[in-house]
Amino acid sequence: MLSATDVAAASAAWMWAPDDAEVVEGDGFTLVRLPEHFAWDLSVLAFTPTGSGPLGAAVDAVIERARAFEVPVLDWEVGLGAPAGLAGELTARGGQVKLTLEVLARDLGQEIPVLPPPTADLTVRWATDFETARDGSAVAVVGFGGELPPDEQIEAAAAKYAAAVPAGGGGMLVAYVDGAPVGFGGLSLVDGVARLSGGVVVPAERGRGIYRALVESRLSYAVAHGARMALVKGNVVTSAPILRKAGFTSFGQEPIYAVPLS
Incomplete structure (x- = not known):
């Protein structure tokens, strides 16, 4: 039986940044500047203010450092373990919720529905070669925006997945209908936790059970490689309802605020 404490800890430990991102450490915070081909620019990767000073001052320090990147907006996710009052501080500085994620988890010791x-x-296959990795990236662009990464980055990702998939580390799973890529989902296994990320299906193929199939395939892989918990942060409007039907339990929501920097 999963506890809220275990899920919150696993969620807080999940800090993702692509290999080619710029990561900046500050006093009690971490920022990530994403590569140009992503649809968003700058995000708060972690916020753990130190000392007993006012929360607003710690928020201002993050925003001041973010302004040095000369981008218009800072994305700031208010996690389950965020300091009390953080959402209010972001709103007071013009922040608006752009997306709300639902933190969902399931005990993989129980039978998978x-x-x-x-x-x-x-058909589904792991992106362990250039063509499949490129197909998955192309679906991501359709679902999330941005542009295709350069070929050398796709090659590097495919090589990384080719080593990780047989070793039980996860990778990218791509779904095809009639030979055309229609969906993808990411998976990484860390300390017994299967982190499901990035699931999306192209608009023309939605409602046909493709997302469900990608979830089921990733859960089966995770169980086969000894994961004890599956964790996913799903869009409250789109993927979260499907995940609940797949046996996931909601442990709370994490809104992402777009904070203006100008």
Whole structure:
């Protein structure tokens, strides 16, 4: 049985940044400047203010450092363990919620629910070669915006996945219908936690069970490689309802604020 404390700790430990991102450490915070091909620019990766000073001063220090990047907006996720009053401080500085994530987890020691099969003639494969990795990246662009990474970055990602998948570390799973890439989902296994990320299906193929199939495939892989918990941060509007049907339990929401820097 998963506890809220365990899930909150696993969620707080999940700090993702691509290999080619710029990561900046400050006093009680970490910022990540994403590469140009991403649809967003700058995010707060961690915020753990030190000392007994006012929260507003700590928030201002992050914003002041973020202004040096000369981008218009800072994305700031208010996590389950965020300091009390953080959302109010961001709102007072013009921050507005751009997206709300729901933190969902399930105990992989329990039986995985049998989900309805997809209505599409679907195949899935791991992105352990350039072509499949490029297909998954192309689906990500359709679902999340941005641009395709340079070929050399896709090659590097495919090589990384080719080593990680057989070793039980996870990777990128890509779904195809009639040979065309229609969905993808990421998975990484860290300290017994299966982190499901990035799941999306192209608009023309939604509603056919493809997202469910990608979830089921990743859970099966995670169980086979000894994971004890599956964790995902799903969009409250789109993926979270599907994940709850797949046996996930909600442990709270994490809104992402867009804070203006000008």
